[in-house]
Amino acid sequence: MTQPSSDIILERMMALHPKIIDLTLDRMWRLLAALDHPERNLPPVIHLAGTNGKGSTQAMIRAGLEAMGKVVHAYTSPHLARFHERIRLAGELISEDHLSAVLDTCYGANKGADITYFEITTCAALLAFARCPADYTLLEVGLGGRLDATNVIDRPALTVITPVSIDHEQYLGDTLGKIAFEKAGILKRGVPCVVGPQPDEALDVIERQAARLGVPVMAHGQHWHVHEERGRLVFQDESGLLDLPMAGLPGAHQMQNAGAALAALRHLGATEDACRAAMENVFWPARMQRLRSGPLTEAAPGVELWLDGGHNAAAGLALGAHLARLPERPTHLICGMLNTKDVAGYMAPLAQHAQSLRAVSIPGERATLSAAETAAAARSVGLRAHEAGSVAAALDGIAAEDATARVLICGSLYLAGAVLRENG
The missing domain is CATH 3.40.1190.10 (Mur-like, catalytic domain)
Incomplete structure (x- = not known):
């Protein structure tokens, strides 16, 4: 092309x-x-x-x-x-x-x-x-x-x-x-x-x-x-x-x-x-956007998949409050963040609403945290965290544990953009 x-x-x-x-x-x-x-x-x-x-x-x-x-x-x-x-x-x-x-x-x-x-x-x-x-x-x-x-x-x-x-x-x-x-x-x-x-x-x-x-x-x-x-x-x-x-x-x-x-x-x-x-009539992508079609949703058809690009402590608070209002369902996070952000501050409000976090690096971003660094920050606020090589691999791991989980992909607009490109 x-x-x-x-x-x-x-x-x-x-x-x-x-x-x-x-x-x-x-x-x-x-x-x-x-x-x-x-x-x-x-x-x-x-x-x-x-x-x-x-x-x-x-x-x-x-x-x-x-x-x-x-x-x-x-x-x-x-x-x-x-x-x-x-x-x-x-x-x-x-x-x-x-x-x-x-x-x-x-x-x-x-x-x-x-x-x-x-x-x-x-x-x-x-x-x-x-x-x-x-x-x-x-x-x-x-x-x-x-x-x-x-x-x-x-x-x-x-x-x-x-x-x-x-x-x-x-x-x-x-x-x-x-x-x-x-x-x-x-x-x-x-x-x-x-x-x-x-x-x-x-x-x-x-x-x-x-x-x-x-x-x-x-x-x-x-x-x-x-x-x-x-x-x-x-x-x-x-x-x-x-x-x-x-x-x-x-x-x-x-x-x-x-x-x-x-x-x-x-x-x-x-x-x-x-x-x-x-x-x-308002539409604004990657702000608690429900993904209902595309390769990622087809790979895990029973999973309720969400995408959000918030990336600071205030965004973490807002997301945590929204997760608390959703119907009860086991919730897991897939998270990638930049090294300029308050990672623990962002994750702390989410910890009480999530069963686990899969950490990924953001494709193509020089300032990305490594999956290991993001996972370490997640553990510091009490989240059970694993590393994953990609969003798709992280989603596969969650779906293998719980095929009907709620999954929130979060942490960065750059990660959200990569997900939207990957998901068509």
Whole structure:
């Protein structure tokens, strides 16, 4: 099979900077100037930051806006199976021809200068968005906010900050306050901000930055509320009460994300029907996604197979809470993680809900923990752990023990992407 042109250009882009992450906006400004500033010609931007829930919240906002008949661009990262997933152009994943064209334009305009992979591909996304008419542009922050490559929009229509927790400490700081300061870097003077549920330390920082910039804040617990009542999602803000179906993404934590999405949609003038569609029509892969077909499910037909890409302590808590709500069934984990994560912190909330863990390395990832390292971390929090050479081998081992088990593949979006590619 011939390698797609976009893959060839992306491989070249990987070699333009010695580091994967190098937080500064200088290289972005240089290349955007060479491209005649596409960031100044975007449809109204909704900019999302936060530690957890950015992608799910963005997906719900998109579903609601599209139900209103709006045409929406969306940028997210990382991708799972194909890079094209990062750029949704006027409601559709960017085509191979269009992606290759904007990547090639950016590569040429950069003239071989130092720039990270995320920075130059973000420029490509902005260029694609600027060239195609739409009603809104949804931009998800890659890392942090203040110095993230997406933070080049002078005046977005709205910003959203989803829950902040400890993650990426080596880049963002080792306290909630420091991390929240980086996330609050997307705030722009006078531009309203929807703020999801936050620890007090994080909320204090966000509100302080908002006050300094004259940002109207719509904060969970103050300006909007969301809860479950008799299997329904109840949302209330100053405009009134909404009684809606639960969000189509499994997990109690998705209620918080739904609340932030609904607060954003109401600010943008969404009708009740559009808010309902945001809950009913949303799809976001690898967030407690049930796998019902494909080679992995066919190899273990009696197993209930789930996939999740959460990878930090807060995600572990959310997953543990969701597992506790599922019908009782022996549960086993297949887990692979990066060496930059708090592995024990992630696994500890899962330990009480799982009978065992099979540890795997993440295929093709330089920063993966070895299966032995992941298994050791699992044992440190009380999990019975084994090593496996692959996800398929791990699943075979679990199915041999219990052909009707529940299996959750978890620990990394990169592992989730590998699983989705393997499973077709």
